[in-house]
Structure formats: structure tokens, C-alpha cells
Amino acid sequence: MRWLAAALVAVLLALPAFPSVFGSYAVTVFTLIFFYGFLGQAWNVVGGYAGQLSAGHAAFLGVGAYTAALLSAEAGVTPWLGMFAGGALAAVLGAVVGFLGFRFGLRGFYFVLLTVALSEICRIIAANTEAVGGALGYYITFTGNPRQFQFQDTRAYYYIALALMVAATGLVAWLERRRFGVYLAAIRDDEAACEAAGVDTFRYKMLAMLLSSFLTGVGGTFYAFYLFSLQPNTVFGVPLSVEIIIRPIVGGAGTVLGPVVGSFILSPLAELSRHYFAQGGWHGAHLIVYGALLVTVVLFLPEGAYPRLARALRRRAAPTA
Amino acid sequence: MQILLMLGVALVLENAALLVFGPEPQRVRSALAQATIWLGPVFVDVARLITFGVAIVLTLLLSAFLFRTDLGRSIRAAADNPYGALVIGTDVRRVYAVAFGIGAACVGAAGALVAPLVPFQPSTGLQLSVASFNIVIIGGMGSLVGAFVGGLLVSVAESLGAVFLKPSLKELVSFSLLVLILLLRPAGLFGRRAA
Numbered sequence: 186m187r188w189l190a191a192a193l194v195a196v197l198l199a200l201p202a203f204p205s206v207f208g209s210y211a212v213t214v215f216t217l218i219f220f221y222g223f224l225g226q227a228w229n230v231v232g233g234y235a236g237q238l239s240a241g242h243a244a245f246l247g248v249g250a251y252t253a254a255l256l257s258a259e260a261g262v263t264p265w266l267g268m269f270a271g272g273a274l275a276a277v278l279g280a281v282v283g284f285l286g287f288r289f290g291l292r293g294f295y296f297v298l299l300t301v302a303l304s305e306i307c308r309i310i311a312a313n314t315e316a317v318g319g320a321l322g323y324y325i326t327f328t329g330n331p332r333q334f335q336f337q338d339t340r341a342y343y344y345i346a347l348a349l350m351v352a353a354t355g356l357v358a359w360l361e362r363r364r365f366g367v368y369l370a371a372i373r374d375d376e377a378a379c380e381a382a383g384v385d386t387f388r389y390k391m392l393a394m395l396l397s398s399f400l401t402g403v404g405g406t407f408y409a410f411y412l413f414s415l416q417p418n419t420v421f422g423v424p425l426s427v428e429i430i431i432r433p434i435v436g437g438a439g440t441v442l443g444p445v446v447g448s449f450i451l452s453p454l455a456e457l458s459r460h461y462f463a464q465g466g467w468h469g470a471h472l473i474v475y476g477a478l479l480v481t482v483v484l485f486l487p488e489g490a491y492p493r494l495a496r497a498l499r500r501r502a503a504p505t506a
Numbered sequence: 507m508q509i510l511l512m513l514g515v516a517l518v519l520e521n522a523a524l525l526v527f528g529p530e531p532q533r534v535r536s537a538l539a540q541a542t543i544w545l546g547p548v549f550v551d552v553a554r555l556i557t558f559g560v561a562i563v564l565t566l567l568l569s570a571f572l573f574r575t576d577l578g579r580s581i582r583a584a585a586d587n588p589y590g591a592l593v594i595g596t597d598v599r600r601v602y603a604v605a606f607g608i609g610a611a612c613v614g615a616a617g618a619l620v621a622p623l624v625p626f627q628p629s630t631g632l633q634l635s636v637a638s639f640n641i642v643i644i645g646g647m648g649s650l651v652g653a654f655v656g657g658l659l660v661s662v663a664e665s666l667g668a669v670f671l672k673p674s675l676k677e678l679v680s681f682s683l684l685v686l687i688l689l690l691r692p693a694g695l696f697g698r699r700a701a
Contacts, residue, residue, distance in 0.1 A: 295647070
């Protein structure tokens with residue numbers, strides 16, 4: 186365990202120095218690793234720790250993205266503030282889904298479909314609202330003004346994504362040791378027992394949902410101002426929700442480092458396969474790979490890669506210690 | 507976690523269909539799809555009439571199976587109380603597998619029946635999954651009558667929404683209905699247990 190911690194600290198310390206060493210493509214790949222690591226960590230709060238599997242997190246990202254982009258373009262509000270407005274609106278949406286799902290006992294499969302239905306509804310509303318660009322999407326004009334969250338130098342996005350991921354991971358690591366984190370894990374493992382022990386499970390599930398949707402909404406700002414275009418079918422689409430949930434699941438849902446490890450494994454693979462498949466005109470092929478991966482992980486590695494990795498390293502370290 | 511497994515299977519199937527058939531909407535053109543008859547004062551597609559008839563027959567067969575056969579009773583027992591069913595000697599795993607197979611077969615039949623009526627594409631599966639979720643929650647989880655009435659209610663509401671609002675907004679109507687039902691009658695129209 187000490188090895189792993191030392192290695193992680195070394196990697197973390199080295200990460201800020203990477204952009205000056207690597208080429209721009211590597212910087213892009215790392216930016217995506219960090220950003221999806223951050224989104225995975227946000228999902229991890231409600232999906233991993235509390236065990237409430239949301240397959241509609243794209244809705245929160247989309248709401249955050251549209252909010253920040255519109256505030257910036259129409260009202261001149263800097264996205265540095267807009268990201269919190271976007272996060273807050275996403276949290277409102279999270280409260281609505283959480284209330285409907287948790288209050289009325291939509292568990293498991295029903296909760297998953299409720300979250301999917303929600304993101305579909307957001308997609309339909311966005312696609313039918315001309316003020317936000319309708320089905321054609323909303324485009325942000327590039328000004329390169331850092332006050333408007335726009336940067337000439339792509340390395341700025343690298344550092345912002347890194348900061349987001351580290352901050353979210355730190356927050357989750359802190360929460361895990363608090364009463365809050367313990368309650369969430371108890372709810373996931375046996376909700377009835379947890380309730381019998383006197384925990385207000387509804388309240389804690391709601392809090393987890395609020396935190397998770399807020400963080401995802403904040404991520405929306407980064408998404409909007411990194412890509413400069415928002416398409417309802419993409420931003421609110423199921424494939425994006427899958428992108429968000431697959432990393433923590435492969436890495437280890439309900440662990441602090443699972444989403445990060447998952448993103449380090451999957452994001453480069455996703456980037457490469459998308460590139461490769463798109464060249465062959467095989468659109469959507471990477472989602473077949475994701476689907477097969479989900480099935481494989483659920484069947485053979487349900488706890489995820491990180492716990493397995495940590496145990497293997499501990500076992501290797503034990504005889505020498 | 508099983509849900510994630512199903513999500514994985516759905517991703518593979520949907521995107522494999524996308525690779526093989528492309529994103530363009532497909533249509534089934536047959537002589538039957540064009541045929542129409544007068545039913546009293548109403549002008550009806552024969553294909554729609556057949557679909558409606560087969561759906562009713564399948565629903566009746568399914569309810570007869572669930573309520574009149576031993577296997578059907580085992581399925582309801584396992585859904586109601588898995589531990590209780592296990593205690594009285596039900597092979598719950600087998601029952602689940604059979605129930606899943608029957609459910610999948612019914613949905614497959616529904617797909618075949620709806621194919622002549624509306625154009626379909628790989629993403630149709632998701633839209634119909636969301637629609638069936640709406641129907642089950644509105645009708646009441648675990649209620650066959652509920653699913654049937656919910657299905658009628660949702661499809662009529664969506665059709666009205668398509669006429670009076672915008673065709674692309676019809677899902678919004680059924681979702682609003684879902685939210686309303688959850689707030690007013692969380693167990694659904696025909697659900698027995700309060701949530």
C-alpha cells in the first residue's frame with residue numbers, strides 16, 4: 186500500500202510538469218483523462234458510494250454547459266461564475282430526480298430508467314427550444330479571453346481539468362471518512378438495515394444526488410468552453426452518460442481512486458479507438474467495445490480494477506515489509 | 507449491477523445494428539401495410555388492427571400463463587417475496603431466467619408488430635424502453651392490467667400531444683404524466699403496494 190501511495194504521489198507531482206514535456210496530442214489525451222476522471226468522481230458519489238445507479242448524468246452536464254454558455258453569451262456573465270450557476274441548476278434537476286426516485290421507491294432498474302428518461306426529456310426540450318439553438322446546437326464564438334473561460338493555449342485546459350479531478354477526488358476522500366460517506370456505503374450495502382438503524386436514508390441519498398449533480402453541472406462549463414459547441418443529441422445523449430459511468434465502474438465504483446484509475450485506463454483507449462474506428466467509418470463501434478467491457482466487468486471484476494490492483498500490490502509488498 | 511450488464515448488452519446490440527444497418531430509418535413495405543378498411547364510420551389500417559388484436563391476444567395469454575399455470579404462479583411468488591419462494595422450494599434463479607426469456611420474447615413480438623406501422627432505427631429501442639418505463643410506472647409496477655391501461659393512456663396522451671403541441675414534444679407529455687402520477691399516486695394507477 187505504501188508503494189502504491191508513493192507511486193501515486195510521484196505521478197501527481199509529475200503531472201503539472203507534463204505539458205512542457207509532451208506534445209499537444211498527449212496534452213489533449215491527458216486533459217480528457219482528467220476531465221472524465223472528474224466526471225466519474227462526481228458520479229461516484231451517488232452511483233458508487235450511495236449505490237444509486239444513475240444513467241442520466243449527461244443531463245446534469247448538459248444543463249451546466251448550456252447555463253454557463255448562455256450566461257456568458259447573452260448576459261455577459263463570466264463562466265467562472267456561470268459554472269456555479271450551472272452547477273446549482275444541475276443540482277435543482279438532481280433534486281427533482283432524487284425526489285421522484287427516492288421518495289417513491291423507484292429502486293434499481295426503475296431508478297436507472299427514470300434518470301435515462303430525465304436526460305431524454307432534457308434533450309427533447311433543448312432540441313425544441315430555438316433560443317438555445319434548437320436541434321442544430323449552440324455555438325460559442327471563440328475570443329480567446331481567459332475571463333470568458335477561453336484559452337489560446339490548450340495547456341490551460343489541461344491544468345483546469347487536473348485541478349477539477351484533484352479537487353473532486355480530495356472531496357470524496359474527505360467525505361469517505363466522514364459520517365456522510367459511511368452512511369452512503371451503508372445505504373448501498375443494505376438500505377433496509379440502514380433505515381432500521383435510524384438513518385434518514387432519503388435525506389442522505391438526496392444529499393449525495395445534490396452533490397453529484399452539482400459537480401457534474403460544474404463540469405458542464407468545462408465541456409462547453411473546451412468544445413465550443415453544444416449539440417442536444419450529444420450533450421444530453423445516453424452515450425455521454427455511458428462515458429461518465431463506465432470509468433468509475435471499470436476502475437472501482439465506491440472507492441476514492443476508482444474513477445481516476447478507470448479514466449487512466451479507459452480515456453486513452455477511448456480516444457485511440459474512436460480515432461481508429463472513425464477512420465474506418467465505423468461510428469458507434471467504440472460503444473460496442475464499452476458495452477462488451479461493461480458486461481465483462483460486471484461478470485468478472487464487479488469490484489473494479491483499483492481494489493484488485495491495490496490488493497495485488499499489498500500482497501507483493503507484504504513479504505518484504 | 508445486473509442493470510449495468512443489461513446496459514452493456516443494449517449498447518452492443520444498438521451499436522451493432524448501427525454498424526450493420528446504418529442510422530437511416532427503415533420501413534417495412536408490404537401489401538398489408540397499405541391496406542385499409544372501413545369499421546363503421548372509422549377508416550382503419552389493417553396492419554394497425556392486426557397489431558392491436560395480436561397485442562390483446564398476447565396480453566390475455568400472458569395473464570392466463572401468470573395466473574393459471576404453476577410456472578406463472580412461481581414467477582409471481584418470486585417477484586412478491588424471493589426468500590419466501592425459495593423457502594417453499596421454488597428454484598428462484600430458474601424462475602427469473604424463464605421470466606426474463608418470456609419478457610424478451612414478448613418485446614420481440616411487439617417489435618415485429620410495430621415494424622410495419624412506424625419507421626424504426628437503432629435508437630428506437632431506447633425510445634421504446636423509456637416509453638415502456640413510463641407505462642409501467644404509470645400503470646403500477648407488477649400489475650398486468652396497469653401495464654395495459656397505462657399503455658393506452660400513454661399512447662393516447664402522446665398522440666394528442668403530437669397533434670396539439672409538436673410531434674417532437676410528445677415524449678414530454680408522457681413524462682409529465684409520469685411525474686403527475688408519481689406525485690399523486692406513487693404506486694401507479696393499479697399498483698397495490700404503497701411505495
